[in-house]
Amino acid sequence: xxxxxxxxxxxxxxxxxxxxxxxxxxxxxxxxxxxxxxxxxxxxxxxxxxxxxxxxxxxxxxxxxxxxxxxxxxxxxxxxxxxxxxxxxxxxxxxxxxxxxxxxxxxxxxxxxxxxxxxxxxxxxxxxxxxxxxxxxxxxxxxxxxxxxxxxxxxxxxxxxxxxxxxxxxxxxxxx
Amino acid sequence: xxxxxxxxxxxxxxxxxxxxxxxxxxxxxxxxxxxxxxxxxxxxxxxxxxxxxxxxxxxxxxxxxxxxxxxxxxxxxxxxxxxxxxxxxxxxxxxxxxxxxxxxxxxxxxxxxxxxxxxxxxxxxxxxxxxxxxxxxxxxxxxxxxxxxxxxxxxxxxxxxxxxxxxxxxxxxxxxxxxxxxxxxxxxxxxxxxxxxxxxxxxxxxxxxxxxxxxxxxxxxxxxxxxxxxxxxxxxxxxxxxxxxxxxxxxxxxxxxxxxxxxxxxxxxxxxxxxxxxxxxxxxxxxxxxxxxxxxxxxxxxxxxxxxxxxxxxxxxxxxxxxxxxxxxxxxxxxxxxxxxxxxxxxxxxxxxxxxxxxxxxxxxxxxxxxxxxxxxxxxxxxxxxxxxxxxxxxxxxxxxxxxxxxxxxxxxxxxxxxxxxxxx
Numbered sequence: 001x002x003x004x005x006x007x008x009x010x011x012x013x014x015x016x017x018x019x020x021x022x023x024x025x026x027x028x029x030x031x032x033x034x035x036x037x038x039x040x041x042x043x044x045x046x047x048x049x050x051x052x053x054x055x056x057x058x059x060x061x062x063x064x065x066x067x068x069x070x071x072x073x074x075x076x077x078x079x080x081x082x083x084x085x086x087x088x089x090x091x092x093x094x095x096x097x098x099x100x101x102x103x104x105x106x107x108x109x110x111x112x113x114x115x116x117x118x119x120x121x122x123x124x125x126x127x128x129x130x131x132x133x134x135x136x137x138x139x140x141x142x143x144x145x146x147x148x149x150x151x152x153x154x155x156x157x158x159x160x161x162x163x164x165x166x167x168x169x170x171x172x173x174x175x176x
Numbered sequence: 177x178x179x180x181x182x183x184x185x186x187x188x189x190x191x192x193x194x195x196x197x198x199x200x201x202x203x204x205x206x207x208x209x210x211x212x213x214x215x216x217x218x219x220x221x222x223x224x225x226x227x228x229x230x231x232x233x234x235x236x237x238x239x240x241x242x243x244x245x246x247x248x249x250x251x252x253x254x255x256x257x258x259x260x261x262x263x264x265x266x267x268x269x270x271x272x273x274x275x276x277x278x279x280x281x282x283x284x285x286x287x288x289x290x291x292x293x294x295x296x297x298x299x300x301x302x303x304x305x306x307x308x309x310x311x312x313x314x315x316x317x318x319x320x321x322x323x324x325x326x327x328x329x330x331x332x333x334x335x336x337x338x339x340x341x342x343x344x345x346x347x348x349x350x351x352x353x354x355x356x357x358x359x360x361x362x363x364x365x366x367x368x369x370x371x372x373x374x375x376x377x378x379x380x381x382x383x384x385x386x387x388x389x390x391x392x393x394x395x396x397x398x399x400x401x402x403x404x405x406x407x408x409x410x411x412x413x414x415x416x417x418x419x420x421x422x423x424x425x426x427x428x429x430x431x432x433x434x435x436x437x438x439x440x441x442x443x444x445x446x447x448x449x450x451x452x453x454x455x456x457x458x459x460x461x462x463x464x465x466x467x468x469x470x471x472x473x474x475x476x477x478x479x480x481x482x483x484x485x486x487x488x489x490x491x492x493x494x495x496x497x498x499x500x501x502x503x504x505x506x507x508x509x510x511x512x513x514x515x516x517x518x519x520x521x522x523x524x525x526x527x528x529x530x531x532x533x534x535x536x537x538x539x540x541x542x543x544x545x546x547x548x549x550x551x552x553x554x555x556x557x558x559x560x561x562x563x564x565x566x567x568x569x570x571x572x573x574x575x576x577x578x579x580x581x582x583x584x585x586x587x588x589x590x591x592x593x594x595x596x597x598x599x600x601x
Contacts, residue, residue, distance in 0.1 A: 009545070009599050014601075040540055040571060063570070064538065064570075065540040066537075125544060
């Protein structure tokens with residue numbers, strides 16, 4: 001039997017792909033945003049219920065490759081209970097790791113999300129992993145922060161802008 | 177002249193063995209498939225429908241042009257410029273022979289198929305079309321033979337009409353004949369579908385189009401590497417193809433058009449080399465084909481394309497096609513034997529394109545798993561989003577074959593698919 005792919009398709013990713021967590025829409029009171037990658041058709045909608053500056057609940061629905069859907073599923077688990085600032089910092093941190101940059105040694109550790117760091121070896125797949133994260137940041141922008149660099153997408157995160165992480169305003173960057 | 181020594185080995189053109197094709201000799205001609213100095217694995221390259229790998233002869237000829245013959249064309253009085261011009265115009269003559277065209281006046285060099293289609297859209301269609309006119313296209317056109325017509329429809333008030341595609345991925349010819357009415361002024365059809373492999377009945381389409389007075393453009397990007405193109409028997413008015421899919425360089429392509437049509441068309445782009453006289457207020461145009469080649473052309477690209485056509489001719493396009501068809505048949509059979517595979521494009525006549533999905537595995541994941549074994553397939557919508565929508569999928573995986581592919585490439589594809597099945601269960 002051929003050896004399974006050790007780096008990218010780890011068991012935890014396959015598990016979240018087969019049995020996505022928090023895979024539902026949220027009703028009233030939740031903010032949401034859609035992420036869409038026009039290059040491959042991957043689509044994810046992320047819902048966030050934010051109260052008192054804390055993400056109470058995060059859910060998603062979508063369709064696409066295993067990486068995009070597992071990443072969304074893992075993200076919803078990682079976000080629950082975080083402050084908005086922590087969620088922003090997690091976005092930056094996750095994006096760094098997905099792009100193959102070292103994870104900063106301070107701040108909130110990625111935990112299980114590290115399983116997705118294998119995408120850094122596949123430049124064409126980085127956007128799959130970060131799609132839900134862009135949507136999350138878009139949704140947060142609508143909920144708790146003044147609209148900034150992403151406002152021109154009108155609530156739709158466009159993964160084709162992945163190559164310019166500097167689009168995030170300085171206020172959102174984690175301490176480095 | 178001293179021989180160019182910057183590039184290593186140049187093997188003689190692959191002489192076909194008696195009967196079948198000697199694929200080992202063909203592969204020896206192509207640097208991409210030579211053993212790696214670093215011991216790395218040679219890729220199983222199954223994406224020739226996107227772009228073909230280049231034979232050494234094309235690289236050598238291109239390098240020799242830059243090293244020994246480089247000068248601008250149609251300009252200098254000096255001998256070097258004459259040599260460059262001769263090589264460039266010689267390439268045009270080579271393309272004329274490839275197409276079976278009557279004269280080099282009908283052979284225009286472009287950046288590729290896309291630019292060729294845009295040239296016809298802007299220079300023929302835009303001045304000719306008005307509100308009420310119809311541009312008839314098939315549901316399996318590449319975006320490059322759809323979007324230029326959307327632009328010209330917006331500019332002229334003409335409308336687009338679509339010929340539907342059957343479940344097998346063939347054109348619904350009854351629907352085509354119903355749609356091909358007197359208000360149709362242009363018919364655009366892909367000769368071989370890049371996403372399905374379907375070979376379309378171009379001659380029948382051209383005859384019906386001419387019966388209602390429409391002109392016909394054939395996108396031959398996918399057929400040029402696999403079928404003998406003969407513009408007289410195709411019956412079209414315009415034929416476009418790209419150099420890079422027929423083993424030549426990127427950035428060079430061809431538009432063939434009927435001389436009478438090209439003569440009557442205004443220039444598309446203005447600039448140097450396409451004029452006869454220029455005053456400050458106005459200009460008169462050069463004769464064909466220069467009228468449509470403003471600016472310094474891709475001289476080395478055209479010369480490299482001619483070398484690619486020589487290389488393919490040395491193998492024999494019919495022999496190449498027979499080899500590719502054998503690979504397609506074997507791969508189709510082996511994929512279906514795996515189970516859980518859905519094929520897209522099961523036309524009776526196909527180019528060497530195998531478009532498919534595997535149950536439970538997204539095409540992008542499939543392509544990544546295959547990539548881990550250095551098996552290169554395309555995954556995506558193949559620039560045919562309306563066609564993907566028609567089949568109800570966002571994407572497919574696509575293996576496509578070139579003359580240099582071997583049975584081993586098929587075996588690596590199948591083994592990679594088994595591995596994907598094992599991972600995703």
